[in-house]
Amino acid sequence: MAEFARLFNATGNRWVDSALAGSGTGANPVIISRILGGNPMGATQMNTGRDAEELIKAGLLTDLTDIAKEDGWYDFFADKTLLKPCEYEGKIYCVPINIHSWHWLWLSPKAFEKAGLPVPKDWNEYAADFGKLREAGVVPFGLAAGWPLNGIPQVLLAGVGGTDLWMKVYGDKDAATVRGPEFRKVAEAFAQIRDAVNPAEVVPQFADVANQIMQGTAAGNIHGDWIQGEFSLAGAVAGKDYDCIPGLGLNDRIEGGGDAFYFPKLPEGTDPAVIEAQKTLARLLVSKEAQLAFNLKKGSMPIRTDIDLSGANACMKKGLEILSSPDGLLPSGEVLLSSDTQQQLVDLNQEFFSDKSYALDDYIEAYAKIIEAAD
Template identity: 50%
Template structure:
């Protein structure tokens, strides 16, 4: 009896320590659409199961709105517990300033490098040999989403590639449909352009322009074809009077639009709406021309906080986000591919299975975010915003400005 009482006393004491260490942790992100909210709830649920509490700090308006707020808080001495950034160089200066936590010990103890499905994304978290973020998914921009009913209403077959989609535009217009849904945010326009670059120009051209910063290639005939295709997209998007990406996705879901160029996060919106891949909508990776996956994605960084309980909770959250079960639950709702190569995805839909197959076969290209600086990205976004908004800007004029940006890119 004495030993049992001692056991109870020790257990109660250890439980009190665990409870004392558990804490609220504010997590900032820009996931506010229906599909995104459903996905982030899986992270919150898994983290809360550790005894800690996820304090949701969602910021509406997308990354371009959220990132400046996040950065201002961190540099201003009011850091959150964890914050989302895209893979690439968005948090580079914060890491160099010593404002982000080193997660190397967590990553090495859990063997992240041994199970990572896209090594370049873990490399994007690494600076001077140390890991500063946890990658949570593989997102690819390289998709064309099509409403099967919109084409049925127009009396034409669902396209199998970009050229067929462009050719179908007049019939869609006659049926009262907007051929191409596109929101007004700058990142949507530049993202669509980069999809055209990858799909129609190919991986080598994309890397020559964005990785090698080859201004001659940017001004050359191959990129001229991309700008001609972008002009087609601009014409097809006329009448798409929405701002947010998920509003444009909803135009496809409700059969008001024929299609949308958007990343695989659009799948989350189709899922929330009860749409079935292959029946209600069709997905064409690489626009049906060049099946390739770009290794975009989301990662979470953990600002340095002088609080032992919060620091411990940060480590627990990083571990939870990379956990195999959490990865499956999150990515099935987010529409992205898991960052781990060792997870069971029997529940994946047709579009996710297409992405997994392409990934397994090595059809991967590094994302533009990883190849150029945020400043260069902002310049390209500005150019594409002007181009898609003003039909008086010719493809030739836009290409000349693009080549100048690439010539001075970092």
Template identity: 45%
Template sequence: MKLSTQLLAATAICAASSAGAVDLEVMHWWTSGGEAAAVSKLAEAWNATGNTWVDGAIAGGGDTARPVMVSRIIGGDPPAAFQFNHGRQAEELIDAGLLLDITDVAEAQGWKDIVNPPSLLESCTVDGKIYCAPINIHSWNWMWLSGPAYEKAGIEMPTDWNSFMESAEALRAAGVTPLAMGGQSWQQAGAFNNVMTIAIAGKDAWLSVMQDKNAETVMGPEYTAAFEAYAAARELSTGINVQDWNQATNALINGEGGAQIMGDWAQGEFAVAGMTAGEDYGCLPGLGMGAYLQTGGDAFYFPVNDDPEITAGQKELAAMLLSPEVQVAFNSVKGSLPVRGDVDLTTVNECTQKGLDLLANGQTLPASEQLIAPDTITQLNDLMTEFWNTPSMTAAEVQQQYADIIAQAE
């Protein structure tokens, strides 16, 4: 017989309060201004239960944070909870028996009925058991436009990739770098793997490569067009030398950069800067060309712990993360969409509404992390950042090397 949500929460709270509440260390890589504001909503909600959120933020993004988290876990000093992306990143930890099975929490709250799309919960499920709590839907598939930059250039913000390319000359003439791009490989590779290929090569070609691991598609005309567009984008990014993604977003905020290809988490930075969607900044899902929403995002996992009070606290936290109140409070600040399909978001801005419309219309795709093994993603990231930073490397050369990696992918 399933526990009700209320009984589950009460049981966890009693277990925690019997020891005077619990302190849970939560590790994540949300350190930019907008991200920190969103995390504060989770911490406030958790502290309001009488427990204590011990923040374990790691700067530098997921590529920096994930090895630290894994080292802590396999080294016998795990945090109580940690952030990973939806998908295959936790497979080895689950296989090693190091992560807590939270199926009882998911069943008590009816996650299978409320999590939308179902692929998010499927990504948390291994051999019928659920190991993570999905917290949001984050999509890579956006181009963000700077209102101040286009005002400086004296032209309207573009409506798609082609009109953006046409606007580049006017932006340059106004002293604006057309495309702001950070220096980390996940940014440079993500713009290609998750945005340009879907928008330019098309959904079917992208699925053929990412889902079916078809190297012949990589060498076909659809992907050739995407590689050539990526080479053109490389030429538009000279002039802004920053490392972190939020520094590139800040270039749009202050009018130094015209556009950025980045996930919807960029909206958190615009919000912190007091900017209004549709006025101070624009957004083009899918580069304005056949938009699809990748329904990836973030989830929290919970390492196995010998202390029953900590385990009870972990399950209480997992339940809280999917509560309607927390889903709205966190995602409204983060720029992401809630994983619950039953919450009220009637007051969201026009860019978030575009994402909701795509979700409602079924114009969705899985995230790359849900289809490709982490080792393959690392290889693709390394290749595409090499290309981005090597002007002498041609589109044809990177295309062949990309195909070679896909041919060997799991």
């Protein structure tokens, strides 16, 4: 964010942070409450998805369609589907700033060397090593408390289950598929992680997992590509100090979600200069300079490919190669599922993971019922 602030301040405007406690979508209720309560911020960041639908319907977010057309957003976006989550009834209401994906397996070469094992090439090889890693005194699967668990089941859904299963479950809301053999493999893989994780070894933050991977005390982790920000801060080199495998090494497609900026409509009487500053920021966020500076620091992929990415590390280059394929990106679960359905799945997954006596069949049936009622 400091990169955006630096560039915005250079325009003669002033960036003022109003950070919220916590991480991820936990901030959304506070953001939405402020806007609904008549105390909107000049700009706010949320994940791309359906969380802002009600604000758009209520006429509380600024229509950015004219800016998008004037600046040619439809021409330079790396994948046109990235704009879909920002569209409502043919108009654009947000600015995607990156392409993020949960669909990555991160591995520690140092940990596998310690255990006398080759670094796995995919999820199946990695999971087969859990017992040997434990015997060698290595944490098989590093995990941080709270929200980092939430993305793991969806990565397994697309990787272990396959991308067709992803679309049937999330896209078609096909509960019968959830009750079928392919989804059972996904649930079994999630249970395998549950059984491999010692609750006493769960660390407070995902940055701690990044440190475990670099130090070789944990063998690996499923996490979004933003974990690369932590590796970058530590000076770690992709392919040497850590390895990265998109799609769990089981397919060549990854989910294409990300972060986006929204611009609330400001109260009557607001200084026109502030409204102009909103437009300036919207344009700046997708500029070549801002896209390069922000994404190289954060470890995410830029939303445009007409920039010099020679400074991208080995992991970003893997992501960019997938992005170059017409079908490389899967629609984000945050786009396909409502916030309510997403939260129900989060609650179920957390409950299943925290209780090793929770039967697999009961988990599958509970999951199927959520998908059956999903909107």
